[in-house]
Amino acid sequence: MTVIAAPNAEGLRRDAAVERLQLFALGGPAVLLVIVTMIVPVGWLFWLSFLNDAGEFSLEHYRRMLVQPSYGRAFSLTFEVSFLTTAICIVLGYPLAYVLSQLPRRAANICMIAVMLPFWTSLLVRTYAWLVLLHRQGVINTWGIKLGLWEAPLPLVHNLNGTLIGMVHIMLPFLILPVYSSMRAIDRDYLKAAANLGASPTRAFWLVFLPLSLPGLLAGSLIVFILCLGFYVTPAVLGGGKVTMVANRIATDIELFFNWGAASSLGVVLFVLTGLILYAASRLVRLDRLLGGGSH
């Protein structure tokens, strides 16, 4: 009888490999879908952005972006709108998340459904609803004038105001959810300890509660900011053609000029900028927490 040095080693190794393969197969369809619908088209656009009208390699589209001020304006407006939306969301959302986090769990869940409700309504419907509410003869202006709060119709829509109102409405849950979950995770004993050590409720908030909720706030702000960068429908409808963000500019390039290369190059630049912001932010907040906090 011969002695085998490592009995069954080969078979066991094969079993492990099969197991890994089976696990991978579960994720297969999703991976395939991402490749077909994301990686391939984005790669194709990336490729297009480097071709001129004659189909030769050139940096023409990128050069035009630097030369023509309207492109620069689109980018700076995009960042301005995103920044303002994020700031307003923080101002409105953080106190609300705080109130929710202090409620008993049942009550908080009910209120959370109210926060989530907009999510279950189509973005398009909500945007047009705002149009109805905000325009010159809309509900708000009619009532405001009737009640004598103001004389002439306020310019609430077809401008930056309307865009911001619509975007904040859509983005608020994205901020509240991660902030709320990070606030829930704060052990109340920390606040008791702060009080016991001599901190008034105000100081306990600034010294203990706020710093501990900061990761959630940063995560929520980042999600809102990045989602804002790609907004199209809301500025198109509520901005009345005056708020041209990058996504709107891309649409114009395709619809009016049928210039896929120019549109692609805008997309690539926005994509790269977003990637840079995410990278910078990931050094501040841990990305897994961002994704964990954003899940719902």
Place this chain on the structure above:
Amino acid sequence: MTRQAALPISVRQLTKRYGSLTVLDAIDLDVRSGEFLTLLGPSGSGKTTLLMMLAGFVRPDCGIIRFGDADVVRLEPHKRDVGMVFQNYALFPHMDVAANIAFPLKLRGVGKAETAERVEQALELVKLGGYGARRVDQLSGGQRQRIALARAIVFEPRILLMDEPLSALDKQLREHMQIELRQLHERLGMTTVYVTHDQREALTMSDRIAVIDHGRIQQLDAPHVIYDRPAGRFVAEFIGESTFVTVDVTEDDCRFGDVSLILGETPARLGQHELMIRPERLSILDGKQSPDINVLPATVRASIYQGDSILVQTLLADGTAVSVRASASVKPPAAGEPIRLGLRAADTYLLPDGAGRA
């Protein structure tokens, strides 16, 4: 850190109800200045609620809490100036060790240099000198416990509250910390109220123990009195092991079946009483007799070898099961063998009626 004048605590009529549930039932309690007093009781007894009221985190329905002469019952927690060690330590995770300890000093406007000095002193006191720059999550459970303690005493409060601070530690570390906390208390001398459900911890550390059950103080006494002379069945059962047998007290005798017992103290009334037997106070008698040792005849059920000793399970004359430890060096008695158990007269204690209060 120096020894300083401690404050006595005086609690009167302190009551808390949640709906029909009475958590604290008109509690009266005096903690002497500089005393280490333990609130001992099962979970749900109200001991933690009482501590939280002293800290100001739970609002009583009525009652008085005096620190020294001042009634603090309506004072907000941050104005009470008492140190507290939380069960889970509640060290701020976004601050390092030094910042945690400096927190109460910062709130009191202590200068930078003095703060640094006092933080280091506090660290030395809990034997963690030089740990200031560590992050909280780099500390072991025992170290966190010490840091929490350092933070609670660094601002020199005259009252220190502790809510089961050792419950998260393993047994060995817990026993070590019990002695360390006790020594620290002797050095600092602040009035300390300590909550635990661990009777051994209470017996080891306290000057006095308040045994609490159902929102009432069942007994408030020094550890040895609580153990040897419990005020009622609850205290006797909650602390240590005990067996109870019924005895009959007449004018000139106390009888347990056929046996006449000599008592440590004469009971207040005649009739039936409960005799408390602490198994470890029983001895297995050989031939000799002694006038101040009561003899209880018993039958051996089994002898179990346990290394350091032999556990002898016996049945008393009335059928009550009692286990006695015998030295492992003697020959273990066989099952069915008659045996004589000795109980010193001083340990022959009849439970008083009701759940008497101290």
